[in-house]
Amino acid sequence: MRLVRLESEDDFDGWRIAARTLAGEGVLPSEIVWQVGEQAFDLFASEAGDIGAGSPVATAPLRVSRQFLELARDASLHSEPERFSLLYILLLRLLDQPQALQDAADPLVRRIEGLARNVRRDSHKMHAFVRFRELAEDGGTRFVAWFEPEHHILRANAQFFVDRFTNMRWSILTPRGSLHWDGVALAEGPPATRADAPGDDPVEAVWKAYYSAIFNPARVMPRAMLKEMPRKYWKNMPETALVPQLIAGARKRELAMMEQAANMPSPRQGAPGHAAVQGPEALELLAEEAAACRRCPLWKPATRTVFGEGPHDAEIMIVGEQPGDQEDLAGRVFVGPAGAVFDRAMAEAGIDRKRSYVTNAVKHFKFEPRGKRRIHARPNSGEIEACRWWVDQERAIVRPRLVIAMGATAARSLTGRAVTVGQERGRAITLPDGTPCWITVHPSYLLRLPSEADADAEFTRYVDDLRKAAQSLASAAEGV
Numbered sequence: 001m002r003l004v005r006l007e008s009e010d011d012f013d014g015w016r017i018a019a020r021t022l023a024g025e026g027v028l029p030s031e032i033v034w035q036v037g038e039q040a041f042d043l044f045a046s047e048a049g050d051i052g053a054g055s056p057v058a059t060a061p062l063r064v065s066r067q068f069l070e071l072a073r074d075a076s077l078h079s080e081p082e083r084f085s086l087l088y089i090l091l092l093r094l095l096d097q098p099q100a101l102q103d104a105a106d107p108l109v110r111r112i113e114g115l116a117r118n119v120r121r122d123s124h125k126m127h128a129f130v131r132f133r134e135l136a137e138d139g140g141t142r143f144v145a146w147f148e149p150e151h152h153i154l155r156a157n158a159q160f161f162v163d164r165f166t167n168m169r170w171s172i173l174t175p176r177g178s179l180h181w182d183g184v185a186l187a188e189g190p191p192a193t194r195a196d197a198p199g200d201d202p203v204e205a206v207w208k209a210y211y212s213a214i215f216n217p218a219r220v221m222p223r224a225m226l227k228e229m230p231r232k233y234w235k236n237m238p239e240t241a242l243v244p245q246l247i248a249g250a251r252k253r254e255l256a257m258m259e260q261a262a263n264m265p266s267p268r269q270g271a272p273g274h275a276a277v278q279g280p281e282a283l284e285l286l287a288e289e290a291a292a293c294r295r296c297p298l299w300k301p302a303t304r305t306v307f308g309e310g311p312h313d314a315e316i317m318i319v320g321e322q323p324g325d326q327e328d329l330a331g332r333v334f335v336g337p338a339g340a341v342f343d344r345a346m347a348e349a350g351i352d353r354k355r356s357y358v359t360n361a362v363k364h365f366k367f368e369p370r371g372k373r374r375i376h377a378r379p380n381s382g383e384i385e386a387c388r389w390w391v392d393q394e395r396a397i398v399r400p401r402l403v404i405a406m407g408a409t410a411a412r413s414l415t416g417r418a419v420t421v422g423q424e425r426g427r428a429i430t431l432p433d434g435t436p437c438w439i440t441v442h443p444s445y446l447l448r449l450p451s452e453a454d455a456d457a458e459f460t461r462y463v464d465d466l467r468k469a470a471q472s473l474a475s476a477a478e479g480v
């Protein structure tokens, strides 16, 4: 049996050196015990059969893909005790079958990808939800934060905070260890308890300054700040009130930053760094959070939150009013009678619904019970405003090139003001973040028209509006 003692829970480099040596010798996974020791680094101390007498054995490098190394580095930070062993099994498999990582159905690959995903998500949360409190100490001020990571991510994320708070003295205390920055050097300390952290209100000014001045929408991922923020972090967040404005301006700032960073491909060009924080996972997280939304009383009588649907990188986002009776039951947008009109119009306008992101300004069904029936009731401005929180985040994640507001509620949600659809339909207005927004009628308006002739004529106008909006996108792409 080989005992590999790793220096710490996040000792990926130790695992890597040991794994390389062991794999080079053909040692089976079942013959290795991976142990995270308290003691000083003692790589191959073993009860029976040392392979390195306390130091890495130089062996020929084994070739594995960068993809595996990145995956393994992330997964190694998971709190799953078996992670080092699982990674070693996968390593051996890859040495035999270099393509094995591409087999997304393989249970081991899936398991390790899941570990890595959890770790990345935990890091995103740490970036977004660490909240500092100000403490007076000898020689100045120290900002102290309490955070409870689920995985061993503390050291891996230290540089993030050093970069962002270089000029402050700060400490991040966690049950897994602590980090202390004095403006020059980073020190690590022992695990802490919540009682060690100051309990006063967070320092709003610091956080607001941080989010306004340093907020980098391409990196900080609004989804993480907002959606991803599970309820347990909310109490620590003084700046949540600021976030919607930040997001509203995010796209402009991001474009400016992208211009500055000439070598940085845009997310639409597939920048890998963006994929990690901007992808479908972000929408999933957002939808999960919205499922528990209590921002206004509409959640109570409704069956469920009906969240938006569509690709995370859709070019067109279409916003309706609120789920109807059928949507409320099915949990999906535009699947009832208005949805049928919408589908027909989209097809006639040449817009592929599957490639669009379709959502509503209000995510819960508002109705008045009448006997056994539930009669649609219009959301009021407070409800629209409350739900705008989610629409803003959907936009921040999807970053559509074009938004279509169907009806006055959607238009109000997107523009922040009362809109008369008849006056503003059929042309683009520019939202504060620069996104063009086209306004048209809501499909259920067409269902309410008493005469068939009117309904036909209005349907044609509705299709024209949609078509013109979509064509504006094509024209913009052609530089027309």
Ligand code: URA
Pocket: 320, 321, 322, 323, 324, 327, 332, 333, 334, 335, 336, 338, 339, 360, 444
């Ligand atoms: N009306 C809407 O605005 N949205 C739906 O999802 C269904 C009907």
